[in-house]
Amino acid sequence: MARRHPGLRPERVAKLNDLAGDLAARSLSLPQDFVTFQTSTNLYGSLDAVSVTFCWTDISPPLPSPVEPGASSCGFLRDQQDSVIWYLYLRTSGEAFVVHSHLDYEHEVEARRAGEETETDRYDATAQTAAILWCAPSFEEFAHRFWIENRLWHAVNGGNPSRLEPQLRSYLHHYAPPEASA
Template sequence: MPDERSGSVLSSAGFDAAWCATDLGEYRACRYTYERYPYESLPPLDSSQFTGAFQWLGGARGLDPEQVAKLDDLARDLAARNLSLPQDFVTFQTSANLYGSLDDVSVTCCWTDISQPLPSPVEPGSFLVRFLRDQQDCVIWYLYLRSSGEAFVVHSHLDYEYEYEAQRDGEETESDLDDAEEQTAAILWCAPSFEEFAHRFWIENRLWHAVNGGDPARLEPPLRDYLRHYAPPEVFA
C-alpha cells in the first residue's frame, strides 16, 4: 500500500500532489509495492513534447473500433453533464497501437479499466473517470474533470465506482463519502495532463527493468537523463 501523505505539496488544482509508483532499484527506494513520492522530488519533464500526438511513443496509428465506440459512449455521458474528455486521452485510448501500452509496460501488472463518470466526492459538478488500476487495487488512477474544462490526473487508494455502488446498496465501507476532509485526503494530484502522466509512467516502468538486472548505462538518452536525476554522477561518467 502507498505510504502516508507526508511530504506532499498542494498542487494548483487544490489537491495535495504526489507521484505514486514503485522503486527504481538502488536509485529510488520503495518500502512497499508502491510509495508516494513528493511531486517536487521528481525529474522535470519537457512539456513541449506533450502535444497530444504521443510522438515519444511512435505516434497514433489507426483506430480501434471497439475503443472508439466505448469512448463515444463515455463522451456522450459526460456531455450531458457539461463535461468533456481531454483530446490526448481520447487519442491514446482509441489508437490501435497506443491503447494498452501502459498495461504492457507496467511492472506491477496495472491494467486499463475505464469507468463511467463518477461524481467527485469533494466538488459538486466535477467528475472522476477511472482509467488505470493496480492488479490488487493498491492504487487507482483517474481523470479529474471540471466543468471549466480543466482536466488532470489524480490517484487514490479508493475505487470510487465500488464506493458509490456500496453506498447505493446500503453496504458499509471503510470510507465515508460524505466526509469532505477524508475524501480530499484520499485524492492526490499527480499530472497536469494524461499525456504527461502516461510519459512518466512509461519511462519509470522501463527504467525499472533497466535497473533491476539491466544496464542503465546503455539506456537511450531520455531515460538516462531521467535516471541521472537520482543517480550519483559517476554512474554515467
C-alpha cells in the same frame, strides 16, 4: 459504408464515445490526449505492457467527485492489487488532470446505490480530500512519466542502464544521483 481508420481500435472508439456522451450530460468532456491514447492501435495497452506492478487499463463510468460539486472522475488504470487507482479528474471549466487514490470510487458508488457500507464516509470532506492525491497536470504527462519510469525500473533492476536510450538516460540522470544511475 463507413471507412475504417487503420490506426484506431473501433471497440475503443465506441467505448470512449459512450463515456463522452455520459460526460457531456454533466457538462464535462474528455481531453483529446486521453481519447487519442485510449483509441489508438499503437498506444492503447502500452502502459499495461510496461508496468512493473501489473497495472491494467480499466475505464470506469463517470464518477461524481466526493470533494467538488460538478466535477467527476473516470478511473482508467489500476494496479493488480487495487492499492492505487488512477483517475482522470474533470471539471466543468474544461480542466482535466490525473489524480490517484487507494479508494475504488466506482465500487464506492455502486455500494452506496445498493445501500451497503462503504470504505469511507462520502460526506467527510477531510477524509475524502486526503484520499485523493494529485498526480499529473495532464493525461499525456502522466502516461509519459509512467512509461519512462517503468522502463527505467526494468533497466535498473535486471537490465543494463548503460544501454538506455538517450531520453531515458537523461530522465534518470535528472532524478537520480550519478552513482545510482551508472
